[in-house]
Amino acid sequence: xxxxxxxxxxxxxxxxxxxxxxxxxxxxxxxxxxxxxxxxxxxxxxxxxxxxxxxxxxxxxxxxxxxxxxxxxxxxxxxxxxxxxxxxxxxxxxxxxxxxxxxxxxxxxxxxxxxxxxxxxxxxxxxxxxxxxxxxxxxxxxxxxxxxxxxxxxxxx
Numbered sequence: 001x002x003x004x005x006x007x008x009x010x011x012x013x014x015x016x017x018x019x020x021x022x023x024x025x026x027x028x029x030x031x032x033x034x035x036x037x038x039x040x041x042x043x044x045x046x047x048x049x050x051x052x053x054x055x056x057x058x059x060x061x062x063x064x065x066x067x068x069x070x071x072x073x074x075x076x077x078x079x080x081x082x083x084x085x086x087x088x089x090x091x092x093x094x095x096x097x098x099x100x101x102x103x104x105x106x107x108x109x110x111x112x113x114x115x116x117x118x119x120x121x122x123x124x125x126x127x128x129x130x131x132x133x134x135x136x137x138x139x140x141x142x143x144x145x146x147x148x149x150x151x152x153x154x155x156x157x
């Protein structure tokens with residue numbers, strides 16, 4: 001009988017460069033390298049999401065998640081990318097930031113009814129709590145995450 005393995009993110013230790021497997025539920029936690037025992041910080045960069053890892057991360061994460069649905073040809077998406085990266089660093093340990101390339105993963109765009117990009121969705125406790133299209137300032141995206149951490153019920157923004 002085949003064994004089902006839960007999604008795990010691969011992270012390089014900054015001290016010894018060893019590869020560490022981080023389960024989805026621990027992506028926002030501080031851990032230790034399996035080889036050298038150096039601290040491994042929480043995810044502080046956007047995580048490239050696809051059909052194999054998006055749902056496990058959404059379902060298992062203990063913190064709010066911002067998903068950026070984008071495409072490489074989209075000018076506003078490319079303009080928002082540096083702000084998305086800064087948001088991931090700023091919210092490390094308190095939220096996760098994922099990026100879904102809608103060209104490479106149209107199934108995910110269809111699943112979340114993404115009709116225009118950039119499109120941002122916030123998840124908490126495995127549920128979609130808000131979604132909107134169009135570029136937004138980093139402060140507004142931070143507010144979405146902070147509010148969903150306080151109140152995980154669905155809302156319209």
